[in-house]
Amino acid sequence: MFKYTCLNPIADVGLNNLTDEYTKTDDFAEADAVLVRSAAMHDMELSDNLCAVARAGAGVNNIPLDKCADKGIVVFNTPGANANGVKELFVTGMLLAARDVVGGIEWAKENADNENISKDMEKAKKQFAGTELMGKKIGVIGLGAIGVLVANVANRMKMDVYGVDPFLSVNNALSLSRDVKIVKSYEEIYKNCDYITIHVPLLEDTKGMLNKEAFDKMKDGVVILNMARDTLVNDDDMKAALESGKVAKYVTDFPNPAVMKMPNVIATPHLGASTAESEDNCAVMAVDEIRNYMENGNIVNSVNYPNCDAGVCDTKGRITVCHKNVPAMLNRITNVFSEANINIAHMTNKSRGNYAYCIFDIDSESSADVADKLSAVDGVLKVRIIK
Numbered sequence: 001m002f003k004y005t006c007l008n009p010i011a012d013v014g015l016n017n018l019t020d021e022y023t024k025t026d027d028f029a030e031a032d033a034v035l036v037r038s039a040a041m042h043d044m045e046l047s048d049n050l051c052a053v054a055r056a057g058a059g060v061n062n063i064p065l066d067k068c069a070d071k072g073i074v075v076f077n078t079p080g081a082n083a084n085g086v087k088e089l090f091v092t093g094m095l096l097a098a099r100d101v102v103g104g105i106e107w108a109k110e111n112a113d114n115e116n117i118s119k120d121m122e123k124a125k126k127q128f129a130g131t132e133l134m135g136k137k138i139g140v141i142g143l144g145a146i147g148v149l150v151a152n153v154a155n156r157m158k159m160d161v162y163g164v165d166p167f168l169s170v171n172n173a174l175s176l177s178r179d180v181k182i183v184k185s186y187e188e189i190y191k192n193c194d195y196i197t198i199h200v201p202l203l204e205d206t207k208g209m210l211n212k213e214a215f216d217k218m219k220d221g222v223v224i225l226n227m228a229r230d231t232l233v234n235d236d237d238m239k240a241a242l243e244s245g246k247v248a249k250y251v252t253d254f255p256n257p258a259v260m261k262m263p264n265v266i267a268t269p270h271l272g273a274s275t276a277e278s279e280d281n282c283a284v285m286a287v288d289e290i291r292n293y294m295e296n297g298n299i300v301n302s303v304n305y306p307n308c309d310a311g312v313c314d315t316k317g318r319i320t321v322c323h324k325n326v327p328a329m330l331n332r333i334t335n336v337f338s339e340a341n342i343n344i345a346h347m348t349n350k351s352r353g354n355y356a357y358c359i360f361d362i363d364s365e366s367s368a369d370v371a372d373k374l375s376a377v378d379g380v381l382k383v384r385i386i387k
C-alpha cells in the first residue's frame with residue numbers, strides 16, 4: 001500500500017489511474033509520493049518515507065531538487081504535456097500585442113450605453129490600431145517542447161522565425177520546421193527580431209537573462225513575450241526599457257507588483273497550462289511516472305536522478321538503491337548481496353551528476369535484513385524493496 005498527497009489540484013483523469021494500492025492523505029509527512037503543480041516546496045520538511053515527487057508540469061523551480069536527491073527522493077516532471085496549452089497562450093499574447101485589442105474591448109464596454117457607438121467607434125478605433133504579424137521577425141529563445149511548437153506556429157503564421165538553444169536536442173531539431181533559422185548567439189536574435197519570446201527553464205544561469213545589456217542590443221519597439229518564468233526578466237531593466245519605448249509591449253504570464261505598475265504590459269495570471277487538455281495530460285503522465293516508480297522501481301522523466309528502466313520484475317525479488325555517484329559504490333553494494341548469499345540475476349545502474357540509481361533483480365525473496373544492510377552502506381541514500 002502507498003500513501004500519496006496532492007499539493008495542488010490534480011486532474012481526476014490522472015488520479016483515477018491510481019489503483020486500490022494507493023490511499024490519499026492530507027498529511028504531507030506521511031506521504032510516500034507527492035503530486036504537485038506550482039506549490040512552493042523549498043521550505044517543506046522532507047520526511048524519510050517520501051520516495052517520489054511528480055510535478056504535473058514542466059518547470060521544477062518550485063522543488064528543491066538537490067535536497068530531494070540527497071534524501072533519495074526522485075523528482076519527476078511531465079515533459080511536453082502542457083506544451084500545446086502554452087503555445088496557444090503565446091499566440092493569444094502575440095495577437096493582443098499586435099493591436100491594442102484589450103484597449104479596444106475596454107472602449108467598447110465603456111460605450112455600452114452610447115447610442116452613437118457605431119459612429120463613434122469609427123473615430124475611436126485608430127487609437128487601437130496596430131500591425132500584422134505576417135512578415136515580422138520573431139526570435140524564440142529555448143527550443144524545447146514549447147519553443148518548438150511556438151517556432152512552428154509562428155512559421156505557419158508566415159513570420160520569419162529565428163531560434164536559439166545551446167542545448168538543442170536532436171529530437172527537437174528534427175521537429176522544427178525547415179524554415180526556422182537556428183542561430184548560434186542571442187545577439188543574432190536581439191539585433192534582428194521584432195518579437196522575442198523566451199521558453200527556457202529558470203536556472204541560475206538563465207535568471208535575469210533578459211536585462212539592460214540584452215535590451216540595448218534589441219531593435220527599438222521590440223515586443224517581449226515571457227510565458228516561462230518571471231525572474232528570467234530583470235524587472236528594473238524592463239521598466240526602463242518600457243518607459244523609453246525600447247520595448248513596446250511586455251506580454252507576460254507572470255504578473256508581480258512591479259510588473260503590474262509598468263506601462264504597456266499585457267499580463268495573464270499563469271494561465272499557460274490552464275486548459276483541460278494540458279491539465280489532463282500532465283496528471284496522466286505524472287501518475288504513470290509515480291506508479292512505475294512505486295510499483296516497479298523504474299525511473300522515467302526524472303529531473304534529479306538518471307532515467308533507469310528495468311521493466312517489470314520477473315525474478316523472485318527486486319531491490320532499488322539511490323546512492324551517491326562516487327567510486328566503489330557498486331562494489332560496496334554488491335558485497336551486501338554476496339555476503340547474504342543472494343544471486344543478482346539482473347542489474348541496472350545509471351548515474352547523473354552527483355547521484356546514481358541501481359535496480360537489482362535477485363533470485364531470492366527480498367528481506368528487510370538485506371535492505372537494512374544496504375541502507376547502512378556509506379553513500380547509500382535510499383533503499384526500497386519493490387518485490
Ligand SMILES: NC(=O)c1ccc[n+]([C@@H]2O[C@H](COP(=O)([O-])OP(=O)(O)OC[C@H]3O[C@@H](n4cnc5c(N)ncnc54)[C@H](O)[C@@H]3O)[C@@H](O)[C@H]2O)c1
Pocket residue numbers: 057058059060079080082083086141142143144145146147164165166167168169172199200201202205206227228229253270271272273274
Ligand atoms: N506559463 C506556463 O504555465 C508554463 C507551462 C509550461 C512551462 N512553462 C515554463 O516554460 C519552460 C520551458 O518549458 P518546456 O516544456 O519547453 O521545457 P523543455 O525542457 O522542453 O525546454 C526547455 C529548453 O530550454 C533550453 N535551454 C536551457 N537553457 C537555455 C539557455 N540558456 N538558452 C537557450 N535555451 C536554453 C533547453 O535546452 C531546452 O531545449 C519551463 O521550464 C517552465 O518554466 C510555463
Ligand SMILES: O=C(O)CC[C@@H](O)C(=O)O
Pocket residue numbers: 037038056057058059060082270272273274
Ligand atoms: O501547473 C500549472 O498551472 C503551471 C505549470 C507550468 O508553469 C509549468 O512549468 O509546467
